[in-house]
Amino acid sequence: MNRMRAPTEFGFTTAPYIPPERTRPLWRTLLMAALIALIPIVGPGMSAVYVDRRSIPSTYSAAEAVKTAVIQFLAVALLALLFWAVLVLLFGFSVTIDPRFSRS
Numbered sequence: 001m002n003r004m005r006a007p008t009e010f011g012f013t014t015a016p017y018i019p020p021e022r023t024r025p026l027w028r029t030l031l032m033a034a035l036i037a038l039i040p041i042v043g044p045g046m047s048a049v050y051v052d053r054r055s056i057p058s059t060y061s062a063a064e065a066v067k068t069a070v071i072q073f074l075a076v077a078l079l080a081l082l083f084w085a086v087l088v089l090l091f092g093f094s095v096t097i098d099p100r101f102s103r104s
Contacts, residue, residue, distance in 0.1 A: 021057065026054075042070060050065065
């Protein structure tokens with residue numbers, strides 16, 4: 001096998017130099033974020049994570065973004081349920097939607 005020796009400095013092994021990562025171009029971030037946002041239920045959350053990871057693109061993980069989006073969706077659903085419980089059950093508000101269409 002052709003193995004290279006680990007680089008050493010003052011007797012200690014040193015890690016190879018890894019240059020800083022380039023940020024993702026703005027146009028690509030906007031395009032992909034818009035396309036990801038079209039995914040039902042979890043799309044907006046995944047899109048927000050995608051935009052947030054623009055400066056270090058390699059840290060974006062789709063599985064982690066889905067997990068974050070599901071947690072965000074559940075939080076918004078719980079908030080909506082809480083508002084419904086307060087407005088309908090506690091204060092007695094009711095909204096009736098009854099559209100009527102007629103031909104003349």
